[in-house]
Amino acid sequence: MKPPAQTPGTGLDQGSGAFHCADGPVGGGPGPAASLARVEAPLTVNGTAHRLPLEDRALLLDVLRDRLRLTGAKRSCDVQVCGACTVLVGGEPVSSCCFLAHDAIGREVCTIEGYAAQESFAAVAEAFSRHNAFQCGYCAPGFLMTLKPLLERGALRSRADVEREFAGNLCRCTGYRAILDAICDLAGIAP
Numbered sequence: 001m002k003p004p005a006q007t008p009g010t011g012l013d014q015g016s017g018a019f020h021c022a023d024g025p026v027g028g029g030p031g032p033a034a035s036l037a038r039v040e041a042p043l044t045v046n047g048t049a050h051r052l053p054l055e056d057r058a059l060l061l062d063v064l065r066d067r068l069r070l071t072g073a074k075r076s077c078d079v080q081v082c083g084a085c086t087v088l089v090g091g092e093p094v095s096s097c098c099f100l101a102h103d104a105i106g107r108e109v110c111t112i113e114g115y116a117a118q119e120s121f122a123a124v125a126e127a128f129s130r131h132n133a134f135q136c137g138y139c140a141p142g143f144l145m146t147l148k149p150l151l152e153r154g155a156l157r158s159r160a161d162v163e164r165e166f167a168g169n170l171c172r173c174t175g176y177r178a179i180l181d182a183i184c185d186l187a188g189i190a191p
């Protein structure tokens, strides 16, 4: 389950290049972002320690995608409904579109790029491929990052568990059946 929503960002948080540049607004001129406070903050992502100037209201998804170029986590609904932006913070799934980057300080952040580099990911990728689970794949990082801790804890014991735990991950292409089949397969749940 994802934690409650963090303070939603402003329009500036959501896609303005001016807001995301580490060294100042893009395109010249003192935009509104110039007045926002920034503090140098340590952020550990996929095992790599970074020090980034972070605005108070910077959202984790923006920092990952625009500052660290980790574009696996996707923006879709932007309001903590679809799960496309799911990453792990301290081992727990969060909707990074609504999660303040400052709240990740001191906690390990894991994205799909980090998960995909782990040895255990090969079996996950194989199962999803075998079930033809995804079509466009836009939702895939969110499903997979939701899945990681559930598999590691052995928390999925029935199809009902799977349906409940993934109710917050939306897919626009498939009928969900193949995705849930792949997850059940990985969790050792009989069809």
Ligand code: FES
Pocket: 074, 075, 076, 077, 078, 079, 080, 081, 082, 083, 084, 085, 086, 095, 096, 097, 098
């Ligand atoms: S983009 Fe974050 S939950 Fe949809």
Ligand code: FES
Pocket: 133, 134, 135, 136, 137, 138, 139, 140, 170, 171, 172, 173, 174
């Ligand atoms: S496979 Fe396209 S959104 Fe899920």
